[in-house]
Amino acid sequence: xxxxxxxxxxxxxxxxxxxxxxxxxxxxxxxxxxxxxxxxxxxxxxxxxxxxxxxxxxxxxxxxxxxxxxxxxxxxxxxxxxxxxxxxxxxxxxxxxxxxxxxxxxxxxxxxxxxxxxxxxxxxxxxxxxxxxxxxxxxxxxxxxxxxxxxxxxxxxxxxxxxxxxxxxxxxxxxxxx
Numbered sequence: 811x812x813x814x815x816x817x818x819x820x821x822x823x824x825x826x827x828x829x830x831x832x833x834x835x836x837x838x839x840x841x842x843x844x845x846x847x848x849x850x851x852x853x854x855x856x857x858x859x860x861x862x863x864x865x866x867x868x869x870x871x872x873x874x875x876x877x878x879x880x881x882x883x884x885x886x887x888x889x890x891x892x893x894x895x896x897x898x899x900x901x902x903x904x905x906x907x908x909x910x911x912x913x914x915x916x917x918x919x920x921x922x923x924x925x926x927x928x929x930x931x932x933x934x935x936x937x938x939x940x941x942x943x944x945x946x947x948x949x950x951x952x953x954x955x956x957x958x959x960x961x962x963x964x965x966x967x968x969x970x971x972x973x974x975x976x977x978x979x980x981x982x983x984x985x986x987x988x
Contacts, residue, residue, distance in 0.1 A: 811865065813907035814857045818850045828864050829855070832892045856911070858904040866893040866904040870912075870919065875986035876946065878974060882986065886912075888921035888965060905934045909965060918967050920975070922959035937964040937972075945978040948985045957985070 821829075823843045830838055830846070841849070854870040868891035876883050888908075893900040912919050922943045923931060931938055943959035962975055 811858055811860050811903065813904070813911070814859055815911065816855045816857070818847050818853055818855065821847075821855060824862075825864070829867055829890075832864065832867055832894060833890055856904065856908050858900050858907070864894060865898075866900040867891070868904065868908065874920075877982075877984040877986050878978070879982055883971065883974065885971075886917055886919045888919060888963070891921070901930070902934050905936070909936075912966050916966075918971060919965040920967060921963035921965060922957065923961050923963055924958070925960040928961065931961075931963055938962070939964065939972075939976050942975060942978050946983045946985055954984065 816825075826843050826846050830841065850869065852872045854872070856868050856870060857864055858866040869889050871887040871889050874885045874887040876885065891901065891904075893904075921936075923938075928938060928940075939962040941960055942962040943957050946957045946959075947954040948957055949955075964972055964975070967975070
């Protein structure tokens with residue numbers, strides 16, 4: 811097993827197909843390689859691989875902007891994190907490599923999760939801001955709705971930004987369109 815990172819333009823067509831299969835998002839069925847590259851142009855992909863097989867993947871989104879109390883804050887965000895097989899340790903191993911990698915690069919990275927995933931992230935020693943993601947409003951059509959996620963995950967973050975995210979109930983917080 812080895813850890814790899816790639817920008818979207820470095821991905822092969824086969825890797826893109828494999829990622830889409832692992833993600834299993836119905837509305838992305840039939841997306842072309844070019845559409846994938848355009849959609850995720852400001853992303854980095856992190857893998858745990860064995861030979862040509864992707865065991866686990868996550869996407870580092872570089873475009874997350876939160877408007878907190880009328881002030882914009884940029885974050886990098888972990889999304890699309892999935893393993894090819896559950897309970898094999900692939901996800902935990904990928905997160906271990908990923909955390910080391912982003913700490914070496916001094917990146918500030920967060921993520922979001924539903925409550926049922928808390929035990930996994932706790933085992934991986936990811937700091938969790940419980941019930942903070944619900945406060946974030948996302949645009950759906952013309953309406954602002956609460957996020958479907960429950961928690962905010964802190965992979966690496968300055969104390970200042972961690973404090974800001976832990977105090978969202980006191981602020982108005984919106985996910986900005988990119």
